[in-house]
Amino acid sequence: MSYVHPVVGVPPPAFNVVAPSTAGTKDLQGMPGTAGSLALRVLQFGFAAIALSVMASISDFQTVTAFCYLVVGTGLQSLWSLSMAALDGYALLLKRSIRRSSLVTLFAVGDWLCATLTLAAGCSTAGITVLLARDLDQCGPNDCSKLQASVALTFLAWFLSSCSFFFSFWVMATS
């Protein structure tokens, strides 16, 4: 089959033109709008929400600024992950694309901010937990096991949030 058609003012294309690199990575699991991304979001939400609940169950957590910050940080992470999970579910159910340039930029910025806040919250609480458990050896009255569990869950939420950020940023850079 062959066509003969006029092309006005445009030279014939070179033979070594390479397709944009996005074509091969279009459906990589974990990118926005895939089942992998939905799984990441649900796990992030789960870990962040449990970390928040464990911290909130310590009776005098309000007396330490870093513990309050962990509650705020994991709370924001939970809300963001839940919203993104809803968006991924919408994209999967209705088979719509959510990889428009402006949307993907918003995902990348939001993921970076949330991952940074969550890591900061986990580390500031971890610093105090290690101070109490190891440096001062005052773990009896301070619910150290709850603190350690809350920090570990926050780090898990941060790690998964970082994965989502990498996927969003990759799609942003290659779209």
Next chain:
Amino acid sequence: MSYVHPVVGVPPPAFNVVAPSTAGTKDLQGMPGTAGSLALRVLQFGFAAIALSVMASISDFQTVTAFCYLVVGTGLQSLWSLSMAALDGYALLLKRSIRRSSLVTLFAVGDWLCATLTLAAGCSTAGITVLLARDLDQCGPNDCSKLQASVALTFLAWFLSSCSFFFSFWVMATS
């Protein structure tokens, strides 16, 4: 001017084909091998090295794990930034390209690890500094101003390291 030529088995190209976005961002300041990147590296090294020195000048910093971790974290950040500054200087002086795929992947991974370690070090020390200065009001004997200066400098080093990571990751994704 018009051409008439046969095209075998290939439909005519769409009119809204956009050139790949990498072409325009080839020499964006901050990308590996540019003067902007060299400036970022020198500043990262400076902030991390001063943060380390300020922390090391506190007489009993070894008694708190988080403070030792800040010294290790900013030490690693300084070494990484100095090595990258040397590489940028080499690329600029000899006009060599250091944007090979494997090298840029190494830069992106190294920058991410260093930025994460530095943020973690800054936040764990910040948690304890706020505990001492605000929650327990025990700032007299604890060199709080030095702690605050060290945390602020560590955050500056982290922010600049994050900028380098964004540039490296962008080049990695688009190359």
